[in-house]
Amino acid sequence: MKRSIIIMMSFLINVNGGAGYKKEVLKNGLKVLAYEKTKLPMVVCIYSFKIGSIHDPKGKEGLVNLLVSMLEKGTEKRTYTQIGEEFAILGTRFSYDVSRTFSTLGITTLSENLEKSLEILSDIIYNPTFPKEEFEKEKERLINEIISNKSEPDYVSEILFTKYICKDHPLGHLPEGDENSLKNINLEDIKEFYKKYFVPENAICVIVGPQSPDELIDFVKKYFEKEKKGENLPWFRLPPPISGINVKIFHMNINQSYITMGHFGPLRKSPDFNAARVMNYIFGGGGFSSRLFEEIRNKRGYAYSVGSGFLIIDPYPSLYTFGLQTKIENTNDAIRVIFEEINKIKREIKDKEIEDTKSYFKGYLPRITETYYQIATNLLTQELYELPEFFWEKEIKEIENLKKDEIIEAARKYLDPQNILIIIVTDTSKYKW
Incomplete structure (x- = not known):
């Protein structure tokens, strides 16, 4: 000890x-x-x-x-x-x-x-x-x-x-x-x-x-304040990044394909986290207003819901995942559309998309500290992830001041279609990759 x-x-x-x-x-x-x-x-x-x-x-x-x-x-x-x-x-x-x-x-x-x-x-x-x-x-x-x-x-x-x-x-x-x-x-x-x-x-x-x-x-x-001694917690190396396009297919007796794709993403305390979260909102995190929802749900009717998001696990890189459930016969085309949208957002983002996303966060962030419990959990987040004091107040201004090239750069940095894991859970007797 x-x-x-x-x-x-x-x-x-x-x-x-x-x-x-x-x-x-x-x-x-x-x-x-x-x-x-x-x-x-x-x-x-x-x-x-x-x-x-x-x-x-x-x-x-x-x-x-x-x-x-x-x-x-x-x-x-x-x-x-x-x-x-x-x-x-x-x-x-x-x-x-x-x-x-x-x-x-x-x-x-x-x-x-x-x-x-x-x-x-x-x-x-x-x-x-x-x-x-x-x-x-x-x-x-x-x-x-x-x-x-x-x-x-x-x-x-x-x-x-x-x-x-x-x-x-x-x-x-x-x-x-x-x-x-x-x-x-x-x-x-x-x-x-x-x-x-x-x-x-x-x-x-x-x-x-x-x-x-x-x-x-x-x-x-x-x-x-009771005195109680123990041992320091062990530290673990960072997990290795995924290399290449890795496809894993698993059988279940179901009538749909459950698709989860992704790789590692930003740390919560990364200086460009807000650029990444704005990018993600436009890409798949914004629900009905996201590109994935528009292309996969509205235009093609492949899924009832589709989305993307970061699972924060600082001090280790977040897990950046995107996924959906779709009919087995639509599986490969749905994955193809996700790859297309990844490549598109790395090239161009519309001014209207940025404006709408900034408006969302301007309304959302002040609401995350309305209740006693919300304040407590955000203060805990602040301490666990080594964020600035009252980070939620600062992030409103940071997001408002983001420029288009910063958001596109976040897409290029944190969306990597060449190094990605694809998990498909489906009825393999009816599906071929």
């Missing part, structure tokens, strides 16, 4: 008409971001570990997801049932999530019930007992859920795309793992991993409420 030097830092600034914001690192290494929002008597607190499925031990994929789902299953003070009952009495909403690079546990509660709710959340995070009976039930539930999901072609397509784009990299599986890898996980694996890595130095706490930032941080200190 490495020794760490804790540097205390804090600063307070005023934003959004007087709302306070403060960031502080506690004595135990926990980073805290506190934001004052006075409209309603409610508080959102999100506790995030910088631990995701990328940290799953090889052969035991799904361990982090299983571990996080077990945290609420019993503590030194409470049973799983008691935790649920106490949150229900308080009217507190509890949730958790596991992604590829981080995990979150959060509560939304009334201000008057904040301290009691934080005490329960702290108990869940710091004092889990991982009861064996609950472990076996939760593992079985997750295994059955994965087996059930594998009857869905879009889920199978997601598994396959992740596997083949990342190859043998630790990012090459979904957070829930696989039914076989889950069977390899025992209770001691969970306890040992929790002890090593689920410590404050590997975590961020964001809290948003009507109290002042100092008061909010004092609440966090009271319930989360």
Whole structure:
């Protein structure tokens, strides 16, 4: 275990008409971001570990997801049932999530019930007992859920795309793992991993409420400043880029083809990310107004829906995917159209497309911080992805000032039809590439 030097830092600034914001690192290494929002008597607190499925031990994929789902299953003070009952009495909403690079546990509660709710959340995070009976039930539930999901072609397509784009990299599986890898996980694996890595130095706490930032941080200190040492998280190499046009075809007894195409894309903190997101909106991310929707849905009637987007996994490159479901006989032509549209947007974008896209983001970005939960999640995004303070405010101006050549350059940089993965899940007895 490495020794760490804790540097205390804090600063307070005023934003959004007087709302306070403060960031502080506690004595135990926990980073805290506190934001004052006075409209309603409610508080959102999100506790995030910088631990995701990328940290799953090889052969035991799904361990982090299983571990996080077990945290609420019993503590030194409470049973799983008691935790649920106490949150229900308080009217507190509890949730958790596991992604590829981080995990979150959060509560939304009334201000008057904040301290009691934080005490329960702290108990869940710091004092889990991982009861064996609950472990076996939760593992079985997750295994059955994965087996059930594998009857869905879009889920199978997601598994396959992740596997083949990342190859043998630790990012090459979904957070829930696989039914076989889950069977390899025992209770001691969970306890040992929790002890090593689920410590404050590997975590961020964001809290948003009507109290002042100092008061909010004092609440966090009271319930989360417990000293707990562990190990630094391992760092993994970047996944290798895909080389050439890779086509993978898989059989299912279905009457359509499920197509997922793509490659790696920009980092969220890349200087040209906003140019890339504007380009993507025009290409396929803009729903009814996108080029892919117009060409594949409106003109040809090949699919009910088609789109593209970035799956952000900083500090690793995003996954840039585009896909659709279509009749088997239309599969190859739909793929051909996507290639054509990739090549077109790398050459020319219309002024009207840029104007409409900028108008969309001008209306959309201010709305992503309207609620307490939205503010909390965006502050967490800011910290996890090393973005500027209140990045959403700056991005409105950045997008407004983008020039056409910057957007076309983003298309040329991040759309690569010569190095791309194509996953086709279909009835192979009726389809030929």
